Amino acid sequence: MTHTSTGRQWNTRRQAKARRKQNAAAVADGKVVPTSDIVAFLEAVLACGDRVVLEGNNQKQADFLSRALAQVDPARVNALHMIIPSVSRVEHLDLFERGIARKLDFSYAGAQSIRISQFLEDGQLEVGAIHTYIELYSRLYVDLVPNVVLIAGYKADRQGNLYTGPSTEDTPALVEAAAFRDGLVIAQVNEIVDDPAGLPRVDVPGSWIDYVVQADQPFFCEPLFTRDPRLIKPVHVLMAMMAIRGIYERHQVQSLNHGIGFNTAAIELILPTYGESLGLKGRICKYWTLNPHPTLIPAIETGWVESVHSFGSELGMEAYVAARPDVFFTGSDGSMRSNRAFCQLAGQYAVDLFIGSTLQIDGDGHSSTVTRGRLSGFGGAPNMGHQPGGRRHPTPAWLDLIETDDPLARGRKLVVQMVETFQAGGKPTFVESMDAVEVARESGMPLAPVMIYGDDVTHVLTEEGIAYLYKAQSLEERRRMIAAVAGVTPIGLKHDPATTRRMRSDGLIALPEDLGVQRSQATRSLLAAKSMADLVDWSGGLYEPPARFRSW
Amino acid sequence: MTHTSTGRQWNTRRQAKARRKQNAAAVADGKVVPTSDIVAFLEAVLACGDRVVLEGNNQKQADFLSRALAQVDPARVNALHMIIPSVSRVEHLDLFERGIARKLDFSYAGAQSIRISQFLEDGQLEVGAIHTYIELYSRLYVDLVPNVVLIAGYKADRQGNLYTGPSTEDTPALVEAAAFRDGLVIAQVNEIVDDPAGLPRVDVPGSWIDYVVQADQPFFCEPLFTRDPRLIKPVHVLMAMMAIRGIYERHQVQSLNHGIGFNTAAIELILPTYGESLGLKGRICKYWTLNPHPTLIPAIETGWVESVHSFGSELGMEAYVAARPDVFFTGSDGSMRSNRAFCQLAGQYAVDLFIGSTLQIDGDGHSSTVTRGRLSGFGGAPNMGHQPGGRRHPTPAWLDLIETDDPLARGRKLVVQMVETFQAGGKPTFVESMDAVEVARESGMPLAPVMIYGDDVTHVLTEEGIAYLYKAQSLEERRRMIAAVAGVTPIGLKHDPATTRRMRSDGLIALPEDLGVQRSQATRSLLAAKSMADLVDWSGGLYEPPARFRSW
Incomplete structure (x- = not known):
């Protein structure tokens, strides 16, 4: 047999994650990120060119995190490859206008659909592909494995146990792809409770979530399915x-x-x-x-x-x-x-x-x-x-x-x-x-x-x-x-x-x-x-x- | 408007689950069922005609639970509707031979395929449908919602937090359908640890699992994908x-x-x-x-x-x-x-x-x-x-x-x-x-x-x-x-x-x-x-x- 081992290192993703966490230590208190430090925190953990999933669903939006991400210094964080199921917020495209992000894979764009067309024409944005929701999740497990995942929930405890409430939506599918491939998972929540018993239930286990941050206001959610x-x-x-x-x-x-x-x-x-x-x-x-x-x-x-x-x-x-x-x-x-x-x-x-x-x-x-x-x-x-x-x-x-x-x-x-x-x-x-x-x-x-x-x-x-x-x-x-x-x-x-x-x-x-x-x-x-x-x-x-x- | 409310009761599943848990209290210690009491426990929580999911996957088998189920008294538990992704164990069909189960929905039957044919011919078994794995999971959320789900993992703590190890397989899809529809979830594990910190990680949160039982031997697992x-x-x-x-x-x-x-x-x-x-x-x-x-x-x-x-x-x-x-x-x-x-x-x-x-x-x-x-x-x-x-x-x-x-x-x-x-x-x-x-x-x-x-x-x-x-x-x-x-x-x-x-x-x-x-x-x-x-x-x-x- 012709055994030609390459001497390759096999834990580069795990090492990268450890580095991110090291950088984060100056900002976070354990798993908890102070609300006011979120921009500095994102600058500390993100690297240029990262593949970043941002939870923008049909209804639920991780909007505190998307607003914070749009405020990072493009000189420090740029060329991100964004994966956003539903591109619905103004700041989703501000990321591209400011040069923080470069490439976009998505499923749906409602209010932002005109702006995407314009940005594409102006060369400010590169579209990877347009998917259905379920094939976009699928690719997170194949050729679009994320480095960082930004999601939203109602409540978390200080160990990261997450209560998503009725809006579980895309969260489990997005989190799993990072939690089990040495990606970093950051959750915005409306409230952080000190006592784990203060959570109504656990929708995502704490060991899957690396950081939690209390949002400045409850996550945005739209009543898309109500017909008068x-x-x-x-x-x-x-x-x-x-x-x-x-x-x-x-x-x-x-x-x-x-x-x-x-x-x-x-x-x-x-x-x-x-x-x-x-x-x-x-x-x-x-x-x-x-x-x-x-x-x-x-x-x-x-x-x-x-x-x-x-x-x-x-x-x-x-x-x-x-x-x-x-x-x-x-x-x-x-x-x-x-x-x-x-x-x-x-x-x-x-x-x-x-x-x-x-x-x-x-x-x-x-x-x-x-x-x-x-x-x-x-x-x-x-x-x-x-x-x-x-x-x-x-x-x-x-x-x-x-x-x-x-x-x-x-x-x-x-x-x-x-x-x-x-x-x-x-x-x-x-x-x-x-x-x-x-x-x-x-x-x-x-x-x-x-x-x-x-x-x-x-x-x-x-x-x-x-x-x-x-x-x-x-x-x-x-x-x-x-x-x-x-x-x-x-x-x-x-x-x-x-x-x-x-x-x-x-x-x-x-x-x-x-x-x-x-x-x-x-x-x-x-x-x-x-x-x-x-x-x-x-x-x-x-x-x-x-x-x-x-x-x- | 012609408002014709039926005065229907809307929590019958939740009440049924509460009754099952009441019956279980005589046998279980909190969420933990003693290994030797598993047959009595199953007789206490199961009702005739229940729709029961039994984790028999391509490889991993909840075989301690399936062997126990085959030992319950058919006079007390019968006419079960079994949902088994992969029918691979002798006792899966013993359930039908003994009259404990009546109907079967499944995806795959390897070693038991001949016996299924014979039982069908003899009228000992009724097949609901034959599925692919993924459509069988899908139906658990639509028209085959289970009353009880029996699964297997490596380790659990006394709160039910579950470590499935490399064999997570079908478990999350099977558990979620019961945990969020007032079904009862029972997990066999190779080991119960007292300290939650003794779990390598959490694959399924404890609040989704109602009972854990230490199996008499590690769950059966077959190396189906090894080719010499x-x-x-x-x-x-x-x-x-x-x-x-x-x-x-x-x-x-x-x-x-x-x-x-x-x-x-x-x-x-x-x-x-x-x-x-x-x-x-x-x-x-x-x-x-x-x-x-x-x-x-x-x-x-x-x-x-x-x-x-x-x-x-x-x-x-x-x-x-x-x-x-x-x-x-x-x-x-x-x-x-x-x-x-x-x-x-x-x-x-x-x-x-x-x-x-x-x-x-x-x-x-x-x-x-x-x-x-x-x-x-x-x-x-x-x-x-x-x-x-x-x-x-x-x-x-x-x-x-x-x-x-x-x-x-x-x-x-x-x-x-x-x-x-x-x-x-x-x-x-x-x-x-x-x-x-x-x-x-x-x-x-x-x-x-x-x-x-x-x-x-x-x-x-x-x-x-x-x-x-x-x-x-x-x-x-x-x-x-x-x-x-x-x-x-x-x-x-x-x-x-x-x-x-x-x-x-x-x-x-x-x-x-x-x-x-x-x-x-x-x-x-x-x-x-x-x-x-x-x-x-x-x-x-x-x-x-x-x-x-x-x-x-």
């Missing part, structure tokens, strides 16, 4: 009725994920009325993977919902969730435990259906929420909205989509696009070419940022009707089916009335009347709650809407 | 050379997962020799998701491997892994942390390539390891071996498989089937119809247990050559390409020499000589280690092979 029932229109109710009859009842959908639009909120709110009248309680919509949507309260109270597992929390729902432990995942302290990694996993592999909205759909059924000048990223939708080819267990809904008698046929996840044919402002939803294609060209992206690909979509539901795309025998047929429900958009105008009639009688598309849905019944009176006040009432006063929603 | 280099044949070396030149080098494969066969072990062992001679070090095979395969040691020692994230541990590799923290994921105590859920996630979403072996491939490229009379399940392969449609970030290898200039084209994960055309015993690998189809029919399964579907496979590699299936423009062409490398099997005999010549010149298939692979070079002398003793030598004596491999 006042804004639900009759057309949403009509579409919700069609979803229940033409999809949920027809395919026996028992486990599901809902997007955050008014369409799906309408479904949630007519389960206790319309769904009840159809005798569907206990037969559909029992198991949910979604955040604690306030509009789900009436369905929960009337006994529709067996369980809800959540990606994250929702502001105002804390007391309600804690009072419904048979439905929600809660800890021994009573408060919710969310977990985005596991919920994305469950939403991919364990539910019958994903239903969501989008901004643009092309004639082939591809869809995207990307519009010109915005690099908004993917978030979680592509993970929920595709056919998980690694799935092997059957459910009635999954099997119901098999259209052949081939013994090797697989079932399908139901992936439903539920859209009005026109967006607010009169822009057509169905378009010849998505803006995403142009954005990709302009930004030099290797791929167009498609949220959900046409071949993954099984149903398109509009106010016109439902297209059962999984029945399409060819791409041509899929196109005809989409055109048939696309109204008077450029795509819809292509439809041929004779073909549409034939497809209707063949069951490839269905209009409301084919589903036994009476248009005259589609009014707001079907909504179990018509306002935020109604939701509070349903909850027995447990739901406390954030101030901006308290307009009744 | 002595058994690697020249044909494996030839195929390994083809894989490196025709796949890894060609597509720039940087991150990957290897199966456990001798084929892939051969690849690992010729990286430091053949791979080195091609100048490929640092260009391919840098990031790995796999268990600590002993045959990877020479590649690690010669600097090929940047990182390894693991599903589970491998017996004998503990000291070696602990001495290579720059490569492996280890905790602050120095020992490895594995995590099957995260590694499956990484293997699905973050790597360029999966390469594995199988027992049967049909003419369309579908494959299965299921053979008659055995209900062996899926394990993890279908998760690694499919196109993850939810992936959005590009890598060079992923992009390299795009065959069109459609701006909406997606890249592809490389899914490689690496098989000899005949199995040991002269059975053809390439068959007209897989046994899986017949097994499904006989067992009344709704789907044939296909491990990897033909449309997910991008390359088939045999001793004859490589078929680049991702280039196939039609199912017919895919079939012709498979036949061309299927040797003298029933499928291979169908190939038409003229077509094969044309496909070869079109680059659809490649023979060794097309890849610059010299058959004469394909000898065992290319193996960096030729025996277990060589591996120990490469490891500087750190690798300690289990007894059954110590035959040199």
Whole structure:
């Protein structure tokens, strides 16, 4: 044998971590960093070129740490490679403007999407890649192992034991990648308790956390999943009725994920009325993977919902969730435990259906929420909205989509696009070419940022009707089916009335009347709650809407 | 509004858990259950019909708890619904024979696969579904929420803080589903320490664990991923050379997962020799998701491997892994942390390539390891071996498989089937119809247990050559390409020499000589280690092979 050992040193990461801790010793008191010393502390532990994970989630933001990081001296700390699941804060991009950071890997950028595009154009920022949440976590264990991870929680003790409260979200997935690869983990918390017994529970063990710092104010959290029932229109109710009859009842959908639009909120709110009248309680919509949507309260109270597992929390729902432990995942302290990694996993592999909205759909059924000048990223939708080819267990809904008698046929996840044919402002939803294609060209992206690909979509539901795309025998047929429900958009105008009639009688598309849905019944009176006040009432006063929603 | 509150009670699970704990109080001392009282304890806390997760992983087994469970009085505890990731122990099926359990949801059954088939036929057992590992975990958060979870770790303190050591494996995913839904978690450990400081580290916080019990003997663990280099044949070396030149080098494969066969072990062992001679070090095979395969040691020692994230541990590799923290994921105590859920996630979403072996491939490229009379399940392969449609970030290898200039084209994960055309015993690998189809029919399964579907496979590699299936423009062409490398099997005999010549010149298939692979070079002398003793030598004596491999 030709044994050619390289004499390589095998603990360079561990040594680097020890050095960081040595530098930190002048600032920190054990694991506790004084609030006012956080900038000096970050300058002491960070090295130029570090790969740094910053917890910016869909909702929860480690904003004290991100503000502090934006204040470090770029002469001392620069060229950082930032990994931020959701780029949502002004200071996230200040890091690049000030030269502290250079490269960005991310999943989603809401409010900052325009600025990312500009910075990219100006050469102030280099994008590694745009991911879904779950593939970004995955890379932390493969080729994007972090040097430093900055996260947020509610409380910690002086040993670093962390209570994340209902907002566990991405934290465990981010922390583990550093805690077990000699990375440094720094947690901002709203409160540090002296006595470990003062923690309601432990969400992350103290030995995984290197430093804790009390933030100058509680971490920022946004109520992204709250929809005011006042804004639900009759057309949403009509579409919700069609979803229940033409999809949920027809395919026996028992486990599901809902997007955050008014369409799906309408479904949630007519389960206790319309769904009840159809005798569907206990037969559909029992198991949910979604955040604690306030509009789900009436369905929960009337006994529709067996369980809800959540990606994250929702502001105002804390007391309600804690009072419904048979439905929600809660800890021994009573408060919710969310977990985005596991919920994305469950939403991919364990539910019958994903239903969501989008901004643009092309004639082939591809869809995207990307519009010109915005690099908004993917978030979680592509993970929920595709056919998980690694799935092997059957459910009635999954099997119901098999259209052949081939013994090797697989079932399908139901992936439903539920859209009005026109967006607010009169822009057509169905378009010849998505803006995403142009954005990709302009930004030099290797791929167009498609949220959900046409071949993954099984149903398109509009106010016109439902297209059962999984029945399409060819791409041509899929196109005809989409055109048939696309109204008077450029795509819809292509439809041929004779073909549409034939497809209707063949069951490839269905209009409301084919589903036994009476248009005259589609009014707001079907909504179990018509306002935020109604939701509070349903909850027995447990739901406390954030101030901006308290307009009744 | 029509508020119709049901007056439902919302904490029935929490009350049930409190009752279980009340019943347990007569047996347990705080959280500690005396070893000798475990059967009485299980009878006290379990209720008939409970959904019980039993940690039987690929390697690690909560065997003390499974043996105890098989001894409870079926008159007191019966009709359990068992959820067992890997059914590997005799007592797992004794539970059904004795009437203690009734229904089984599982992922994989190795040694017990024949008995499951028999029990199913005899009506002694009802199968819920057969899953991949990751979808079974997913369902614990949706429609298979457990009442009780039985797991295994190395050490615990009296507060339940758990040290799993290198074998963290499935434990966190199983525990979380119960700990945060008012389920009961019971951990067997090899040792209970009085002082929490006596734990090397905390892998699962004490507040998630309700009871700990010291097992009568250390938990059972099997070295499933150890391959003795002595058994690697020249044909494996030839195929390994083809894989490196025709796949890894060609597509720039940087991150990957290897199966456990001798084929892939051969690849690992010729990286430091053949791979080195091609100048490929640092260009391919840098990031790995796999268990600590002993045959990877020479590649690690010669600097090929940047990182390894693991599903589970491998017996004998503990000291070696602990001495290579720059490569492996280890905790602050120095020992490895594995995590099957995260590694499956990484293997699905973050790597360029999966390469594995199988027992049967049909003419369309579908494959299965299921053979008659055995209900062996899926394990993890279908998760690694499919196109993850939810992936959005590009890598060079992923992009390299795009065959069109459609701006909406997606890249592809490389899914490689690496098989000899005949199995040991002269059975053809390439068959007209897989046994899986017949097994499904006989067992009344709704789907044939296909491990990897033909449309997910991008390359088939045999001793004859490589078929680049991702280039196939039609199912017919895919079939012709498979036949061309299927040797003298029933499928291979169908190939038409003229077509094969044309496909070869079109680059659809490649023979060794097309890849610059010299058959004469394909000898065992290319193996960096030729025996277990060589591996120990490469490891500087750190690798300690289990007894059954110590035959040199």
